[in-house]
Amino acid sequence: MIRTLALATLIAVAGATSAMDVVLAQNPGDLSLDQAVRQVERRTGGEVLSAETVTTGNGTRIHRLRVLVAEGRVRIIEIAAGGQRY
Structure with missing residues (x-):
């Protein structure tokens, strides 16, 4: 549940308007x-x-992912790989 909420928050923030965003998510x-x-x-x-x-x-x-999203924008999304919290 917490992982789902953290990733949902991550995705919502990743929809920001700049061409490239770095997002850190909590992932227990x-x-x-x-x-x-x-x-x-x-x-x-x-x-x-x-x-x-x-x-x-x-x-x-951390896992660092470069993602091609709508309108040809590239986002950089970073997610905790282990039990460490940001």
């Missing part, structure tokens, strides 16, 4: 990169152009 459980890709494509209706898991300077793992 482990989320694989494949799961993140499927969820973002399903919820945005967009196409994931690239996806990678990176470790930030403080050791937090």
Whole structure:
């Protein structure tokens, strides 16, 4: 439930008007990169152009996805990969 709400918030913010947005979402459980890709494509209706898991300077793992959405805009969406909260 919390994961669903966090991703819904993430998607709502990703609809902002700028050409590229970076969004950090709270995600209390482990989320694989494949799961993140499927969820973002399903919820945005967009196409994931690239996806990678990176470790930030403080050791937090995040999935970073570049998504082609409506009107040809590219969004960068970042989702927590593990139990770390932002």
